[in-house]
Amino acid sequence: MGSFHSDPLRAAVHEHELLLTRRRLFAAGARTFAAGVGMAALGSLLGRDALAAGAAAPQRHWRPKAKRVIYLHMEGGPSHLDLWDYKPELRQRYNQDLPESIRKGQRLTTMTSGQGRFPVAPSLFTFSRYANQQDGVWISELMPHTGSAANELCFLHSMHTDAINHEPAITFCQTGHQQPGRPSLGAWASYGLGSANANLPTFCVLITQGIGNMQALSARFWGSGFLPSEHQGCRLRSSGDPVLYLKDPAGVSRTDRRAMLDLVNDFNEREAQASLDGETRARIAQAEMAYRMQMSVPELADLSDEDDETFALYGEEARKPGTFAANCLLARRLSERGVRFVQLYMRGWDQHGNLPAEMRAQSKAVDQPQAALIKDLRRRGLLDETLVVWGGEFGRTVYSQGSLSETDYGRDHHPRCFTMWCAGGGIKPGIALGKTDDYGYNIVERPIEVHDLHATMLSLMGFDHEKLVYPFQGRDYRLTDVAGRVIAEIVA
Amino acid sequence: MRCIAAGALAALCVACASTKGAAAVDHAAQLDLLRAALVHVERPDPASALYLADASAVASSIDDAQAERLFAPLAAEWLDLSLARTRIGTASLAWLERCEKLERLDLRGCDGVDDAFVARIARLPHLSELVLAGTRAGDGCVDALLAAPSLRRVWLWKSGATGAGLARLATRAGLLADGGSKPDSIAAEVEPKPEFVNLLPPPGESPLPATQVPINVDCPVSGAPVDARRTRVHQGRLVGFCCENCPKTFEADPKKYEGALGKP
Incomplete structure (x- = not known):
């Protein structure tokens, strides 16, 4: 798996030879062959063949702490200064110009680079110190429910990214690369972990429309890139059919559907054997999955078996499909049903202006449900083995974008530092890591790259991020490219 | 291809104890059977030949008979079993009691699990994590849980366990019993309304x-x-x-x- 070919043509030929070898090997009968071949050699062949067939996952490198992941992505870049990164001294620097000694000539977006001033805008929200396993963590009044779960949360106050605009920043967060085309984090998890549930996709995506300014969400954020396409995320819609084209057309019975699938699969199998095209096998797998999802998705989406206490925990909004509360509840239900990677998107965190009003509304939509998700997973015995990650694609500037007053301000994109938090799945609970300067502008302690978070997530899932690779166009690719270090301080 | 891969995996299972005995289990056939029944099965730890199984996809269809057919033949090979929301009951104890290497057992939402059931599985020598949330187990199994040789975590939310039972469990050092009522983190300090100067x-x-x-x-x-x-x-x-x-x-x-x- 770790081979590297400088010549793409040689690599392609090598891949083809391997496929032929494997095909002959298995045609001869794997068990017979196993007696006469070294375990390592067979393991290598088997691992690759299993991947090509989409049948099994690569072998883990160590026992995982996280069996599944729920990633709550806050699209737009929520302000770390108004939620998690407490800077009380800024209140005494209200409307002062951001000193050059802090900005250090760092680039700004064109949305504020032409501003005559960069006036410091302290958060107008009150913060409280919630007890955790250390000396407490300061959290904004906008997130009281999340504060009540502080004992379970691990805050990363020193995240940073290279991207300054939404599209490349989300792409970087979700695929480990700013440019489109790489497999998403969920797709890598699907590739590595395989499915624990053959009735639902390994990787599911749920989207909530926000209140604030929203950016486009591209399907490639949950795409499979060069991985077999069965690893792409399956978006579950909030209205109408959860999954498009899943229902049988009028007049087609389930028996008819089965007969049709059997026939088509037979054709596809012959084609796959002749062409050795992995995508044909992926197509077979997807058709079978869709057939099973005709039964499993309606059961998943039917919340009638949830009691009133559950809705009290998540909030009454959880009864409305598509809300963040409903999607958090669905995330728990998907996790209970063995789905490996659930990706939630909450849109609307792009507060260039009107920040206080929009953040109140955005936070109200997410605070109770995300805390409920943590507490619900915990009491069901699922949190220990479910990794929950919360964060946006970057933070926001300490200076106001546009006019500043004591009741209103805006903030521009800020990639130099931002806060994320994690919980469960092998993460140390109730701690915080990293610090920013007094302005919340630069990192002064323990910088954490996006690749570091990815490496840590893979590690918790049982993989060495440097060894979970996929050969494509003559080289082995990995989620963390040539970077990434596991954040050892936060691993339990 | 899936069956072939499963067969080859099992053929490599040279460390499995059951293959050494007279009544050796055909691992290949059993893994095929599990996967055909849509039970996820894998080896989570490359340093161990033991298996993890997760029946989430088909939980509601698994009763004692189905569980016996699927899981009993590999009883000695299970490291981690998720039988949450299945319909198993006391008839499954016969094979569960043979899971001597089992470390984690998830019985969440199994209505057939009661005090007597727990009393018998609590004796498993390596069982360290036991999920009983949503079962009928209650204070009657507290003594068995206190005596469980390796138990470190037990989840009892929405079970029959009362505060008194949970309090008794809390007396055993090294055992964490979660009744679902873990207190929230409190705001130890609230800053005054900010003033901008x-x-x-x-x-x-x-x-x-x-x-x-x-x-x-x-x-x-x-x-x-x-x-x-x-x-x-x-x-x-x-x-x-x-x-x-x-x-x-x-x-x-x-x-x-x-x-x-x-x-x-």
């Missing part, structure tokens, strides 16, 4: 005023009384203003208003 100079750019009291009583722009929260540092002196707009007017043309401040 402009007292501190930017680092390294302006000397600190000699006093943090504005030098003026009346706003140099409007003449109205100064609001102490609205100040600016100007030529090393702290200047007070009456409102938020006047500093902007002042800063746009300070010479026009400096006369109202007097000489430094």
Whole structure:
């Protein structure tokens, strides 16, 4: 798996030879062959063949702490200064110009680079110190429910990214690369972990429309890139059919559907054997999955078996499909049903202006449900083995974008530092890591790259991020490219 | 291809104890059977030949008979079993009691699991994590849980366990019993309502005023009384203003208003 070919043509030929070898090997009968071949050699062949067939996952490198992941992505870049990164001294620097000694000539977006001033805008929200396993963590009044779960949360106050605009920043967060085309984090998890549930996709995506300014969400954020396409995320819609084209057309019975699938699969199998095209096998797998999802998705989406206490925990909004509360509840239900990677998107965190009003509304939509998700997973015995990650694609500037007053301000994109938090799945609970300067502008302690978070997530899932690779166009690719270090301080 | 891969995996299972005995299990066939029944099965630890199984996809269809067929033949090979929301009951104890290497067992939402059931599985020598949330197990199994040789975590939310039972479990060192009522983190400190002032100079750019009291009583722009929260540092002196707009007017043309401040 770790081979590297400088010549793409040689690599392609090598891949083809391997496929032929494997095909002959298995045609001869794997068990017979196993007696006469070294375990390592067979393991290598088997691992690759299993991947090509989409049948099994690569072998883990160590026992995982996280069996599944729920990633709550806050699209737009929520302000770390108004939620998690407490800077009380800024209140005494209200409307002062951001000193050059802090900005250090760092680039700004064109949305504020032409501003005559960069006036410091302290958060107008009150913060409280919630007890955790250390000396407490300061959290904004906008997130009281999340504060009540502080004992379970691990805050990363020193995240940073290279991207300054939404599209490349989300792409970087979700695929480990700013440019489109790489497999998403969920797709890598699907590739590595395989499915624990053959009735639902390994990787599911749920989207909530926000209140604030929203950016486009591209399907490639949950795409499979060069991985077999069965690893792409399956978006579950909030209205109408959860999954498009899943229902049988009028007049087609389930028996008819089965007969049709059997026939088509037979054709596809012959084609796959002749062409050795992995995508044909992926197509077979997807058709079978869709057939099973005709039964499993309606059961998943039917919340009638949830009691009133559950809705009290998540909030009454959880009864409305598509809300963040409903999607958090669905995330728990998907996790209970063995789905490996659930990706939630909450849109609307792009507060260039009107920040206080929009953040109140955005936070109200997410605070109770995300805390409920943590507490619900915990009491069901699922949190220990479910990794929950919360964060946006970057933070926001300490200076106001546009006019500043004591009741209103805006903030521009800020990639130099931002806060994320994690919980469960092998993460140390109730701690915080990293610090920013007094302005919340630069990192002064323990910088954490996006690749570091990815490496840590893979590690918790049982993989060495440097060894979970996929050969494509003559080289082995990995989620963390040539970077990434596991954040050892936060691993339990 | 899936069946072939499963067969090859099993053929490599040279460390499995059951393959050494007279009644050796055909691992290949059993793994095929599990996967055909849509039970996820894998080896989670490359250093171990033991298996993890997760029946989430087909939980509601698994009763004692189905569980016996699927899981019993590999009883000695299970490391981690998720049987949550299945319909198993006491008839499954016969094979569960043979899971001597089992470390984690998830029985969440299994209505057929009661005190007597738990009393028998609690004896498993390596069982360290046991999920009983949503089962009928209650205070009657507390003694068995206290005596469980390796138990470290047990989840009892929405089970029959009462506060008294949970309190008894809490007396055993090294055992964490979660009844679902873990107290919330509390706000140990709440800051007062923030007030915005402009007292501190930017680092390294302006000397600190000699006093943090504005030098003026009346706003140099409007003449109205100064609001102490609205100040600016100007030529090393702290200047007070009456409102938020006047500093902007002042800063746009300070010479026009400096006369109202007097000489430094």
